Amino acid sequence: MLKIRNLHAKIDDKEILRGINLDIKPGEVHAIMGPNGSGKSTLSAVLAGNEAFEVTEGEVTFNGKNLLDMAPEDRSREGLFLSFQYPVEIPGVSMVNFMRTALNEHRKYRGEAPMSASDFLKLMRDKKNLVEIDSNLTNRAVNEGFSGGEKKKNEIFQMAMLQPKLAILDETDSGLDIDALRIVANGVTKLKSPENATIVITHYQRLLDYIVPDHVHVLYKGRIVKSAGKELALELEEKGYDWIKKEFED
């Protein structure tokens, strides 16, 4: 589904991704961990098409198509979804308007007619229930004045609405209280299918208790320096990153 080969990216002449390789197949869950500043969010931003970063080398294919050639909106319409580490507040744009426009743009891309108002409202209602998001939030402007946790919930709500093939969850667990973490994680689990895949970026094992990864990778200084099964996350929780850094420096 997703193939990353020797991906390099920089911002302001500072190289942040320095040769990433990663393969993701349908149905898989990959966890990416790694110390602060190692490039996890940069990797997700580059995959989502943020033009602030310049790709200097490498290739990414998504379901056989060259991802790096696509505009951000086309990546989304092709089924890529990024749950932002820091979702953006957009005063004046209502959640309803935003989601209706997004959904209809996806439909247009697939050659489908726009959704009727009643179908749309029903879909909104269903997905709101799925992620247990308060109706008050979806009646407001996009993320405006949302608490940290509410913003994260809203990301998962959008994911539920758009039903992506590949979801990248960038620290969706940070800022969530214990109940919200469970709700969000259950939401993600309910949305899983053998056809779609998930990349979970996190610092903590607790999210991985709910969303069990098939593979765990450690990103360090812009490279994936270690990959293993779900036990790696437990090991990192116990021992921290020092041993990996050491291994890498040697």
Added chain:
Amino acid sequence: MNVTEILSGLTEALVNTYQQHAATLAENHAAVVNRLRESALPAFVKMGIPNNKVENYKYTNLQPLFAGNFEFFPHADTDMHITTEAFRCDVPDLQSHLIFLVNGAFAGVSNKNNLPKGVEISSFKEFATHRAQIVEQYYGQAAPLHHDGIVALNTLLASDGYAIYIPKGVVIEEPLQIVNILTGDTDRLVIQRNLIVVEEDAQVRIMVCDHTLSASRFVANTVTEVFVDQRAIFDLYNLQNQHNLTTQIAGTYIRQKANSNVMSNNITLHTGVARNNIHVHMDDEHCESHVYGLYLNDKSQHVDNYVFMDHAKPNCFSSELFKGVIDDYASAAFTGRILVQRDAQKTNAYQSCNNLLLTSDAKVNTKPQLEIYADDVKCSHGATVGQIDENAMFYLRSRGLSPEEARILLMYAFAYEVVEKIRVEPLKEQIRTLVEKRFRGELDKCDACVLCDSKARTAGCM
């Protein structure tokens, strides 16, 4: 010919126009109107058409816009028949009152028989002769004839416009809708003079729509004087949708009495050059006034809003909010003068002007001008100039919105606050749609703000 000769030539040409038509203008007009012409003549000769050396017109030089061959008609001119027919609602039994003006002259009001007792909506000229007493009392009392060449010119050439008189205690529920049509085969100088009197405890909401129906060049000089008496409530919404060869100078001069409440909102959707002069004189205690504006310009369009809030008495409240979205190489200006006179203790006056520049060639000038002579006052002002937020743009695109859709959402998000201020729900709805259409590039010259019955579509022009 050197520059000064060209400039004085403009004054001379306009004075000639006056002299040529003086007799016709004066004929059958009210004494006070003709009397003021006499003061207007020397005032205009002295001031002329303002250029950008005149402090209040610093950002808009009107002289080149007046230069050229413009026809002036002292009487209602041709094409008067395109009135209600042209801007007709699809539903015949219209509840609200539609008022039409063609090239500044009153052309009719629909549904006149349904007006509450004592309310008058008519041609200014007719009103001035029939209700001489009222016109004596108010005419020229609010517009600064001696301080603005444009007002002087308007007073000099004044003939018609609309007059609206709402007597004591009368509340008009449905908004009055005024449609101004500029039309004709030749370039026109249009002078329109309006008078609105809202007596004690009366209430009225007025929506003014400005349109152009032919491709000629137009210079429209409109002066509207408004007198809002004690406890009266008055709203004036002005929607400008005119073609790029139009210069619209719209002066609204409002005087308020105690406990009255005024709202004005100038929405410039499309116009070549728009200059709005909005003066509010709070002449009594406990006045409340809200002056809002939204301007959306592109190409070589230019919009200049000049607001003068005159707090003459204590305990009054004023708030100003202007927003602009400026595209291409268009330009805009905002001047917000707030005068708090020595007497005006406990004044609250707020002002803000925010602009969104869509290109690096788009320009805006903002100038707050606070003159405060009282000490117990709350005053604030702020002006911002920004660009589309790239983070928001990326966020929207990452959900599948095209850059165009995302831009439209963000532009609307920026502008909506001004639209939300509209106090008449169906009007707000209608204007929201028009603003969105404008952002989508789908606004038609025929799109009007006119509201028909709820089940009907909007009025259209042929």
